[in-house]
Amino acid sequence: MNWLDVLSGAVEQALGPQAMIYCLAAIGLNIHFGYTGLLNFGQAAFMMVGGYAVGALVQTWEQNLWLSILVGLLAAVLLALVLGVPTLRLRADYLAIATIAAAEAVRQVLGAASLNDQFGGQDGRFGFADDMKSLNPIEPGGVHFGPIDFRSYDFFIMIVGWSLALLLCGVIFLMMRSPWGRVLKGIREDEDAVRSLGKNVYFYKMQSLILGGVIGAAAGIMSGLATDNVAPSDFATDTTFFVYTVLLIGGAARVFGPVAGAVIFWFFLNGLDLFFDKATHDNLIPDWIMTSDQASLMRLIVLGLVLMLLMIYRPQGIFGDRRELAIDGR
Amino acid sequence: MAAETQSVTAPGQTKENAILVADNVVRTFGGLRAVDVEHFEIERGKITALIGPNGAGKTTFFNLLTGFDKPDTGAWTFNGESLSGVAPYRVARKGMVRTFQLTKVLSRLTVIENMRLGATGQRGEKLLSSVFAPLWRDQERSNTKRAEDLLERFKLDAKRDDFAGSLSGGQRKLLEMARALMVDPELIMLDEPMAGVNPALKQSLLGHVKSLRDEGRTVLFVEHDMDMVRDISDWVVVMAQGKIVAEGPPDDVMADPAVVDAYLGAHHDTELSFEDEAKIVAEAEAEIEAEIAETEEQS
Structure with missing residues (x-):
């Protein structure tokens, strides 16, 4: 392994399926948190519901994959309604508590041993993406750009996923400059003021929760298709926190924030991992400082540090507008 | 009631042409009867001032009438239509729009966006039509024109593209008032429009409130400054400890020794x-x- 491998490995991750999935999830969360000010800490639940609907319908009930994808998206609508009806009347912090609890509840239920036959317990569902794989037009050898390699199916998923992400960015750009988007942003700033102007705030919040949730489900579905597997461990609370990280790096309430955030986040997450791995193996960092086993933890430590610095020196994210932050929101 | 006492400042008087009529509105917080209004009417096309000491229940009464708070008992009508238990956004759509004591401008939206948000019946506020700009562009243009005219009237046109959060306290009050006018309300309810506004701006704010009446709107406002109230209001309603203790033309109300005592204390x-x-x-x-x-x- 050489330094070029470190770099190319980081780039592969930055553009790879994982980054694309987190980008999609963050686009959904951006509608919730960035534009409407809904503190949704349960984005992983929307992803999981989407992914599991597809996995279970195809593997357990032997349904058509494309139909299952549609059902997965509708399941997210249902989850948004169930979650939103009681909680959207609450203040923001209560919504955060309710969503994080709901996400955990969804994960425990879908991963429960008693539902092993339907959802496969902790192993989840797998082997359901054959129809998708059969569509793959990329040659089996994979794709190579100099030192950067992608496997054939990965590259296909990347093309589909990133195209979807860009399409969504375009749609969201149009929506957020419309009067509809203005109402959402108004709700983020002060929902009582928006109410006093004759807007049905609850209704708009629900629309926002559904729309962002469906995009979250799309992320979950892409995750299932990319790995041909969905498992409870893919949708734990740290998934939601990573999605928030992606969103904040790029800048909340910015159309391309999630795209930039996902690429940067995965570039560093993997790049740092490879860097410390190589540095300890080459004795660049001597054993008495850390061994190669310990090095695998360094990426999260450094990433945490970078996040802190980002929040201190550039709290608006990459695309954010400093002027907005100069204003005390409350 | 009024008939028995024959006083010009008796509470709960009926009006010739009332736009809003409220009866037995009670709101308690634990053991405290924050609002306990037997009968209350607002005359159409007039400026009515609601005064009273701190904690008299003026803002709570405001919140109740506009649906932001729910009363224990009580019923009220606006233009003959019952508004009890109606959600705040519906109250606003019916033509009764309020502002807030602690000004609620939408900080990270520009001044003009704040204004545009106030317009009612916007086609582009529907989820599905939002993506297709041609469906709402014309309406947006006419709303913007109206917003710009209002901004000019309230002398905020220079701030058109600034974030609302960067405005001064007085300018925020102006923006809130202008934004409420975008809804084109029949009754506009101003909660302490002069609070925290410097004296120079106060005069122009007063002028704006008067101009609302001159264009045919009804104004209800809460205020502490007695001189101000005397200057612009046609009718004054005094609240103390949740009840309406007196109402009448400003000079009569202020001459009423009971009001003076109840409201200001004996040595004011x-x-x-x-x-x-x-x-x-x-x-x-x-x-x-x-x-x-x-x-x-x-x-």
Whole structure:
């Protein structure tokens, strides 16, 4: 392994399926948190519901994959309604508590041993993406750009996923400059003021929760298709926190924030991992400082540090507008 | 009621042409009866001032009438239509729009976006049509024109593209008032429009409130400053401890000794002279000494 491998490995991750999935999830969360000010800490639940609907319908009930994808998206609508009806009347912090609890509840239920036959317990569902794989037009050898390699199916998923992400960015750009988007942003700033102007705030919040949730489900579905597997461990609370990280790096309430955030986040997450791995193996960092086993933890430590610095020196994210932050929101 | 006492300032008087009529509106917070209004009417096309000491229940009454809070009992109608239990956004759509004591501008939206948000019946506010700009562009243009005219009238046109959060306190009050006008309300309810506004701007704010009446709107506003109230209001309603204690034309209400006592306390208008002050200090000192003596005795 050489330094070029470190770099190319980081780039592969930055553009790879994982980054694309987190980008999609963050686009959904951006509608919730960035534009409407809904503190949704349960984005992983929307992803999981989407992914599991597809996995279970195809593997357990032997349904058509494309139909299952549609059902997965509708399941997210249902989850948004169930979650939103009681909680959207609450203040923001209560919504955060309710969503994080709901996400955990969804994960425990879908991963429960008693539902092993339907959802496969902790192993989840797998082997359901054959129809998708059969569509793959990329040659089996994979794709190579100099030192950067992608496997054939990965590259296909990347093309589909990133195209979807860009399409969504375009749609969201149009929506957020419309009067509809203005109402959402108004709700983020002060929902009582928006109410006093004759807007049905609850209704708009629900629309926002559904729309962002469906995009979250799309992320979950892409995750299932990319790995041909969905498992409870893919949708734990740290998934939601990573999605928030992606969103904040790029800048909340910015159309391309999630795209930039996902690429940067995965570039560093993997790049740092490879860097410390190589540095300890080459004795660049001597054993008495850390061994190669310990090095695998360094990426999260450094990433945490970078996040802190980002929040201190550039709290608006990459695309954010400093002027907005100069204003005390409350 | 009014008929029995025959007083010009009796509470709960009926109006010739009432736009809003409320009956038996009660709101309690635990043991406190924050609002306990037997009968209340607002005359159409007039400026009505709602005054009263801190904690009299004025803002709570505002919140109840506009649906932001739910009363324990009570019913009220606006233009003959019942508004009890109606959600705030529906109240606003019916033509009764309020502003807030703590100004609620949408900080991270520009001034013009704040204004545009106020327009009602926007086609582009539907989820599905939002993506297709041609469906709402014309309406947006006419709303923007109206918003710009209002901004000019309220002398905020120079701030058009600034974030609302960067405005001064007085400018925020102006923006909130202008934004409420975008809804084109029949009754506009201003909660302390003068609070925290510098004297120069106060005069222009007063002018704006008067101009609302001149264009045929009804105004209800909460205020503390008596001079201001005397200057612009046609009718004054006094609240104290949740109840309406008096109402009438400003001069009559202010001359009513009961109002003066209830509202301002018995000594509101006597300025303290040195002699008075010395007397009060002496009294206080005597009291303290007596207390000290008492505690010493006990120990």
